[in-house]
Amino acid sequence: MSTNQIGKPTNRVDGRAKVTGEAKYAAEFHVPDLAHGVVVNSAIAKGKIKKIDTSKAMAVEGVFKVITHENRKDYACYDKDFKDMDAPPGSPFRPLYNGNILFNMQPVALVVAETLELARYAATLVEVAYEEEAHETDFEANRGEAYVPEKYNSTTPPKPWGNPEEALAKADVKVEVEYAHPTEHHNPMEMHATVAVWEENGKLTVYDKIQGVENTLQYITSSFGLPKEKVHVLSPFVGGAFGSGLRPQYQSFLAVLAALELKRPVRVMLTRPQMFSFGHRPRTTQRFALGASKDGKLEALIQDVFAETSTFEDYSEDVVIWPGLLYKCDNMKFSHKLVALDEYTPLDMRAPGGTTGIFALESAVDELAYKLGMDPLVFRLKNYTDKDQNNDLPFSSKELRACYIQGAEKFGWEQRSKEPRSMRNGHQLVGWGVAHGAWEAQQAKASAKAVLTTDGKLTISSATADIGTGTYTVMTQIAAETLGLPLEDVTFKLGDTSLPFAPLEGGSKTVSTVGSAVKKVCEKIGEKLLRLAQQQANSPLKDAELKDVTFTDGRLHLKSDTAKAVSFKEIMQLGQREQLEEEVSSKPSEEQKKFARFAHSVAFVEVKVDEDLGAIQVSRIVTAIAGGRIINPKTAKSQIMGAAVWGIGVALEEESVMDNNYGRFMNHDLEKYHVPVNADVHDIDVIFVEEQDTIVNALGAKGLGEIGIVSIAPAIVNAVFHATGKRIRHLPIKLDKLL
Known part of the structure; x- marks a missing residue:
């Protein structure tokens, strides 16, 4: 039996419990x-x-x-x-x-x-x-009262560099636009x-x-x-x-x-209506001023953001960090102000700040490319950056170019007709759009415990969560591969404060954070197994060091001679040990501070727009992801596809509508708050670009929950423009905005 588990498409280990109702959710405990x-x-x-x-x-x-x-x-x-x-x-x-x-x-x-x-x-x-x-709940009416908070709960806006105003004034081609993102609820x-x-x-x-x-x-x-x-x-x-x-x-x-x-x-x-009484993605308006030379070099970028918060907390997001991460430009400047309203505090919502900021950035950049008469993909490649200009740091790894190449080839981008309204399918206008994005590859401190018993069964535990992303499964895979065990011999426990500490599951950092602790604690168990094996008389591993041995199928053997082996069961029985136990903590390395650590994505989108009715169909998506090492391609693909579906919702459907007379969201149910359904979702191709990163964590994994959504909405917006010649700057794109 092979015990190579990392990188293997694996069914969810908790899948049966979920489909049979054995899995209990919070309200189901009686x-x-x-x-x-x-x-x-x-x-x-x-x-x-x-x-x-x-x-x-x-x-x-x-x-x-x-x-x-x-x-x-x-x-x-x-x-x-x-x-x-x-x-x-x-x-x-x-x-x-x-x-x-x-x-x-x-x-x-x-x-x-x-x-x-x-x-x-x-x-x-x-x-x-x-x-x-x-009360005051009208965002636009109160933008004049926007303020700079004393402290941001997300990253403080980067300090400006160069001379953006002067560079903008001298630029050959300019775009000055305003984009708006509505309030959304998680549901x-x-x-x-x-x-x-x-x-x-x-x-x-x-x-x-x-x-x-x-x-x-x-x-x-x-x-x-x-x-x-x-x-x-x-x-x-x-x-x-x-x-x-x-x-x-x-x-x-x-x-x-x-x-x-x-x-x-x-x-x-x-x-469900009460779910609209707390936390939401904040409504955000962004002003962009972009300038470029005739040959397409980005010369200046200015971004001003206004976002809602409550009157009792200053909630902010990383809306303005993306230009310096995604484009090379010698002159950039940013601001991020808050508008306090009589509502509950906004709350992180899948890729907070990224979904919002990258939508507007990538749409505005697309406008500039069209004004220059350049292929939007060519423009992005021409202004590619090899470093994080916000912090003047190199990337730990960045395979964004490969994402462009592989995604464009799969999509057939070279067949794109340049002019808007130039591609048709019967009575439908056809448009192709592209956008790229990034999401930070974080690691936090976490702990994990491992217990190996004489029957060869391994139990790993950490007080993390599984919000549907597949945490149970990937942690089981990491543990199984590290100690060379079949999946069925490994159990992972989570969601319990009696277990070793783990931070919140959010920000696409759980595999990096908890997975690193799981790998480390399993390695400690491996060390104990080797030392125990070496204490036995006539041990075939007597003089071996850890680097000389490997773990396969519940056995410890020499790499140079697989015949010289001993099973875990034998080691523990001869050592008279009922179990081996270890608990460790892992944390980010000091080396990480020297690098910008991000996953990257590119989305290519085809839309078909009914010329008479304005109805939009997202007929094709190809999304290429550079997310480091992929632990489980099956659950990873599921993550990216789910994010892409949500991106369709962001672009075309989702909007929490505030009745300012009452200060209440009107569409507070799933009848009136629209999300994509089966009929809205067509072909979605996911490409995982090979990427090796020895800096981000011991596993080389970057996390996938957020990177899959950030580039989808702007790619749809850009495709709608290519199809119709109409640039919609306020999401969602509804029929009345096109007609």
Whole structure:
């Protein structure tokens, strides 16, 4: 049996559990005497609660309590600032803190009852009288009040270089444009839910929908003043999150609050409309001024960004870092200002800042290429950069040129007709577009534990998450290959605060971060096996060093002579060891600081546009990815295809529409908030370009969750222009914008 697992297309090890219903998500954990909580949300966007009458709700038989700001107990978070691991600068929202209303749909009460149906009914009986104040949710009307935050929670905008204004004035060809990206909501399939189980010994077990159990642990212990040893958080499966689960949401706080006050287990699950009451991709407007010489050399680039945030936290994203990473230019300048509105704080959403910033950058660059009369692909290659100009660093690896070459060949880009509206298929206008993108290849500190037992079974554990990306599977593959075991002999455990520490699963860094710890701890087990084998009489490995041996099919043998081998079982039985155990931590190397570490992508897109109706079909996508070493091509392809589908949604469908009269999102369900469906998705080809990187981490893997989305929307926008001759600068592209 071969035990080469890395790079092998592998089915999900948790796949059977998911399709049979064995896998349990946060709301599916049932315990005796479980009570059900339903949240009552505010009907105004700003003001104060004058009176809240819970008497009718409390009169319903089976209702245990209605918790409001007037009757809740005091906890630590009400007296001092508290932070979760993903909080931006400012003061985090405190549920039921007081009677002040900060945003529409703010939770104002929690009804706890014997059944979910009773709680839902009783929640409709809670009467709230408000003293309403004028609110501000109109982004455009408040852009004049935009400000530079004292501290950015993402990267501070790069310092300018050269003389952009002078270079722009002297440029032969100029483009000055404004692009806008709407507010979007995550809408994962699994709604946010928490089951908080109070136990007689004062301990608390919490099942939470979260992208990292350590964050829920920190949030709960700091909010309620509880010692960490008294709280146990579990999240074994997450039904999609896309960033919405990075921060514990208010249902987590309210479930724990009710469990502590009632001294019984409580479940709180949000509804789909309530999923629109917290966190979203922020609406963003970007002004670009670009200048180039007649021969297509980029001479100047100025980018000014305006993005929404809440009135109580300064949320920002890496919107302005991309020009200096993707284009060589001697004169660049950036600004990023925030517009504070009476709404909940925005939240990271797949490729935060990248999806937004690269959409506008790549669209504006396309405009410049057309104005120059250059092939957009040729223009990008002419202005290719070999270093990160933001920080004056070389790339640890960059196979973007190979992405262009392989993607263009697969797509057939050389057959493109130059002029807009020049390609047809019957009554449909055909357009081809291209865009490229990048996403940072991060690594953070993480720990992992390994236990190898005498039956040859290996258990690896780390308190990371699997948000549907395949973490269970790739960690199993890494461990199996490192110790030369078949997949079926390896078990990976995650989503539990009793396991070794791991950071949030986000930013496409989990394989790099946790995978490095898994590889390292397995190597430590390997060292122990060799030392144990060498202690035995007449050992065939007596004088071997670690570099002289290899692990294959549960055996340890010499590389030079595979006959000189001994199985793990024999080693442990002869050494009278029931198990070998090791726990390690891994962290980024100092060498990483000397390099810019990014994955890169290129998307080629074909659209067909009905000339009479303006209906757009994305008929073909070819996306080429340089993402370092690919651990599992099967789940990796799934990641990129899912990101490409989302890119279709970004370009053509997704938009959270704010009713500024009420300060509430109007289309707060999946009937009116449109996402791509099967009929919207046609041919998607994924190319993984070979890329070796010894700097990013021990595995050479860069992460794929975000890089797959960033170049799709601008490629669609550019293809629509090529098809129709109309440049749509405000997403999404809807029929009325084309007609």
